[in-house]
Amino acid sequence: MANLILKKYRMTFLTGGRILNRDFTIISDNCLAGSIYKDFNLPFNSPTIGLFFYGSDYIKFCSNLNHYLELDLEEAASSKWVDDFNYPVGKLGDIELHFLHYDNFDIAKEKWVSRITRVNFDNIYFTMTDRDLVSYDDMVLFDSLPYKNKVLFSSKLHSDIKSLVWCQKYSNQDAVGVIVLFAEYLEYFDLVGWINGK
Numbered sequence: 001m002a003n004l005i006l007k008k009y010r011m012t013f014l015t016g017g018r019i020l021n022r023d024f025t026i027i028s029d030n031c032l033a034g035s036i037y038k039d040f041n042l043p044f045n046s047p048t049i050g051l052f053f054y055g056s057d058y059i060k061f062c063s064n065l066n067h068y069l070e071l072d073l074e075e076a077a078s079s080k081w082v083d084d085f086n087y088p089v090g091k092l093g094d095i096e097l098h099f100l101h102y103d104n105f106d107i108a109k110e111k112w113v114s115r116i117t118r119v120n121f122d123n124i125y126f127t128m129t130d131r132d133l134v135s136y137d138d139m140v141l142f143d144s145l146p147y148k149n150k151v152l153f154s155s156k157l158h159s160d161i162k163s164l165v166w167c168q169k170y171s172n173q174d175a176v177g178v179i180v181l182f183a184e185y186l187e188y189f190d191l192v193g194w195i196n197g198k
Contacts, residue, residue, distance in 0.1 A: 024124070025045045026046050026126075027062060029055075030129060031050060031100070045120060050111075051098055055133045068093065126147055139161055154166060
C-alpha cells in the first residue's frame with residue numbers, strides 16, 4: 001500500500017504536467033520503456049517491452065537499429081551471457097534479447113514483430129541504465145550515439161557522459177536498482193519535459 005501511495009505521489013507531483021507528445025517510441029535496454037508507457041497510459045510503440053539486453057548487445061542494437069529491426073527474431077537455446085535462464089531468449093544476428101516477462105518464445109516474437117510496425121523513427125528516444133553488465137565503455141559509446149534524445153541512469157557520476165542522470169541513492173552500489181518499480185525513475189529525471197521536448 002505504501003508503495004502505491006509513493007507511486008501516486010511521483011505520478012502526481014513529479015511529472016510537471018501531461019505528456020503532450022504522445023506518438024513516440026522509446027528504445028530501452030530493459031523494462032523502462034514498457035513501464036513509462038504503462039504509467040502514462042500510452043500504447044506500446046516500441047518492440048523493447050518486457051525484455052532486457054546485456055550492455056554491449058544494446059549498444060550494437062542502437063548503433064544499427066534499422067538493420068537489427070529488419071532481422072528475423074530466432075529462438076536461442078543457449079546464451080553467451082548466462083548459463084541458466086527460465087525465460088525465452090531470442091537472437092537477432094549476433095545479439096540476444098532476454099524476454100524476462102514472457103511465458104514462451106512464440107508470444108515474445110509475436111509481440112516483437114507487431115510492435116516493430118509501431119516504431120516512430122521521427123520521434124524516437126533511447127534509455128539505458130548501468131545494470132546488466134554495462135561497462136563504463138558501454139556508457140561512453142551510448143553517449144556518443146548520433147541520437148538527440150537519449151538518457152542513461154547510473155549509480156556513478158561520470159561528468160564526461162552528457163546523457164547521464166546520476167541516481168545518487170545507489171551511489172554505493174555497482175548499478176542502479178530497479179527504477180521502474182513505482183515510477184522511481186521520476187525521482188531523478190524530468191521525463192515529461194524530456195518527452196515534450198522542453
